[in-house]
Amino acid sequence: MKITLSVIKADIGSIGGHIKPGRRLKERVREYVQSKGTKIVHDYVISSTGDDIAILLSHSGGVGNSEIHGLAWNAFEAGTELAREMGLYGAGQDLLKDAFSGNVRGMGPAVAEMEFEERPNEPFLFFAADKTDPGAYNLPLYLSFCDPMYCSGLILSPKMSEGFSFDIMDVSYTEGDRVITLDAPEDIYDIAALLRDNQRYVVEKIRSRKTGEIAAAVSTTRLHNIAGKYTGKDDPVMICRVQGGFPATGEIVEPYSIGHFVAGFMRGSHNGPLMPVRQNGTISYFDGPPVVSGAGFCVHQGKFTEMVDLFDHPLWDHVRDKISRKALEIREQGFSGAAMLGYDELEYGGIVDRMNKIESRFKIRESSE
Numbered sequence: 001m002k003i004t005l006s007v008i009k010a011d012i013g014s015i016g017g018h019i020k021p022g023r024r025l026k027e028r029v030r031e032y033v034q035s036k037g038t039k040i041v042h043d044y045v046i047s048s049t050g051d052d053i054a055i056l057l058s059h060s061g062g063v064g065n066s067e068i069h070g071l072a073w074n075a076f077e078a079g080t081e082l083a084r085e086m087g088l089y090g091a092g093q094d095l096l097k098d099a100f101s102g103n104v105r106g107m108g109p110a111v112a113e114m115e116f117e118e119r120p121n122e123p124f125l126f127f128a129a130d131k132t133d134p135g136a137y138n139l140p141l142y143l144s145f146c147d148p149m150y151c152s153g154l155i156l157s158p159k160m161s162e163g164f165s166f167d168i169m170d171v172s173y174t175e176g177d178r179v180i181t182l183d184a185p186e187d188i189y190d191i192a193a194l195l196r197d198n199q200r201y202v203v204e205k206i207r208s209r210k211t212g213e214i215a216a217a218v219s220t221t222r223l224h225n226i227a228g229k230y231t232g233k234d235d236p237v238m239i240c241r242v243q244g245g246f247p248a249t250g251e252i253v254e255p256y257s258i259g260h261f262v263a264g265f266m267r268g269s270h271n272g273p274l275m276p277v278r279q280n281g282t283i284s285y286f287d288g289p290p291v292v293s294g295a296g297f298c299v300h301q302g303k304f305t306e307m308v309d310l311f312d313h314p315l316w317d318h319v320r321d322k323i324s325r326k327a328l329e330i331r332e333q334g335f336s337g338a339a340m341l342g343y344d345e346l347e348y349g350g351i352v353d354r355m356n357k358i359e360s361r362f363k364i365r366e367s368s369e
């Protein structure tokens with residue numbers, strides 16, 4: 001059976017600042033998908049990570065399906081209506097256009113999708129990150145799909161012996177989708193040279209080279225300028241198929257024990273360590289740290305099993321302690337140097353206005369030589 005997995009996620013309002021959408025808001029989105037989606041979806045799951053609500057859907061409509069995208073958009077609009085009634089902070093903030101036009105890509109919400117022929121058993125993982133951008137997945141994906149130090153299957157499993165191909169997008173190119181496909185292992189130095197720059201070159205898709213099957217899809221899009229606001233580098237979602245010809249679940253999740261520094265954190269303007277957290281978790285310290293949640297499922301004839309929380313295990317408590325220390329340490333230096341993003345990357349306009357204002361006060365000193 002050929003199925004499509006789609007994750008569409010948006011921040012449509014949260015409680016107490018950029019913290020958590022709350023139970024009632026998620027319930028409203030769930031009710032909408034339940035009442036309007038039954039004819040077009042096989043199954044669905046609603047979850048939240050930080051202030052974002054994600055709708056995970058299985059269906060037979062293919063990638064970029066306007067009915068599926070419309071369902072998610074309308075569910076978020078229904079949620080926004082409640083968020084406004086409740087006076088939630090940032091109600092509807094990720095719905096950047098007034099009218100839906102067939103595809104939510106470039107309209108505010110983040111989307112990750114893949115279509116494939118379902119295996120007899122089809123385990124897959126769904127990740128959602130908050131207070132960061134799609135480049136946050138670059139390092140974990142590199143380690144899981146290129147590096148036998150993290151993915152032992154690359155040397156132990158004949159099904160993975162030919163490696164994987166990476167579609168990588170230059171998200172700063174705004175005229176169209178500028179994408180390169182590189183093959184691991186032959187091109188790993190080129191892949192590393194691109195993926196070290198999380199702000200510009202971002203993994204979009206990964207495929208098995210042996211079978212051509214899709215392995216991973218990330219909600220990567222180039223920057224769009226909508227109503228004067230740049231979008232496209234938003235809190236990202238990702239779907240990964242696992243086992244068989246793909247890495248094992250543990251080989252996909254292990255790199256999240258690093259807590260590597262990613263862009264995001266307070267006002268999307270700082271660097272902080274990416275912390276793996278439990279499902280439906282909240283945000284706290286300095287509107288962060290950047291977080292990622294992970295859910296495991298099997299899908300069978302389009303129906304999901306119950307969810308397993310990938311980061312709900314005692315080992316991850318130890319990892320979270322380590323990453324908390326990293327977060328506290330980089331925060332000790334406040335705005336200085338590596339703690340805050342470079343001038344070109346600052347999303348909020350305030351510092352640009354400030355720099356323009358003081359520009360005229362600079363003087364070129366006459367040479368005293």
Ligand code: MG
Binds near residue numbers: 011050051052130235
């Ligand atoms: Mg968010």
